[in-house]
Amino acid sequence: MNRRTQVGIVGAGPAGLMLSHLLHLAGVESVVLEARSRKYVEERVRAGLLEQGTVNLLNETGVGERMKRLGLVHHGIELRFGGRGHRIDLSGLTGGSTVTIYAQHEVIKDLIAARLAAGGEIVFEAGDVSIHDFDGPTPKIRYRMDRSVVELSCDFIAGCDGFRGICRPTIPAGALTTYDRIYPFAWLGILAEARPSSDELIYAYHERGFALHSMRSPEITRLYLQCAPDEDPGKWPDEKIWDELQLRLAAGAGWKLNRGVVLQKGITEMRSFVVEPMQSGTLFLAGDAAHIVPPTGAKGLNLAVADVRVLARALTDYYANGNRELLTKYSEICLRRVWKVQRFSWWMTSMLHRFGNENENAFDQRRQLAELDYVTSSRAAAQTLAENYVGLPME
Incomplete structure (x- = not known):
């Protein structure tokens, strides 16, 4: 079966769905293909800290109602080290900007509902997806639906299918330059039915390793411990995790971590990854298909949304005016932001974690403590952190 649309989008994550939504608002047709089921x-469950710009975009484009009701708006974060807490006033340092805790799968629910309500097409459980001829004027996406093979002809393909998707590996060898860093640690994370022990996120540096206190709702807490990259979660019974979190997060003798039933447990790898360019012919990569950041800076979803804002604007300009200039500059525009975000995520990660390898020594530990002391005692340093944390302005 042969079909046609203007933009074929591979992947129904935040990047693909937001791109389809933005294109619809501009009068551009798209079809989204997703290998998994809608339920999946x-x-x-994925992290869900939204920058001010992401929140603004969701509200401006009509998909922010549930977020406004259910999201938790935060005006600051806390850095803990040496047994003391130090608050970074995000709003006060950035002219009123905030971050919002709203889980990624909730964003996806809102975008799917909006696309389907507007008559948009999302093909779930699309099998054997492959892309073809994106080096020419008539790119195609082939996929299997039930027992039929469908060929979707389009003007452009958006590869929004994540780090392990099929789009980036389809680009010929040698066309992309890869920049990669694997960190010598991971996070052991739990989702717990426990009231958050703090109204804001806590990032803790401890001699035993990093810890993070976050939340998903007023009743659900998300917590992480730095661990070995090959850590077996089965060797961490719930009580051991709670005890270690209490030890690393404690700030003063009176602080106590709220405990509860552990709903989920898993390992999160730590990686920095970028490919250049983010486009090849009529194929454009966005989100995790083009870059990965360690989760310390909470930038993954936000960077994906920033990519597709640029791509949607470029495609809209092409269809409205026949202008390819923004399409040509897509990688250049996106990568400038990508590398700034990589810098910030690396900085947060390197400041807060124990590297625990032969290169780490007492000098490095004292340097990390001095950096934390500087960030929490200098307005200029705190403002730099705050500006990056709430999200850099869009170009």
């Missing part, structure tokens, strides 16, 4: 993508 709507229930797959």
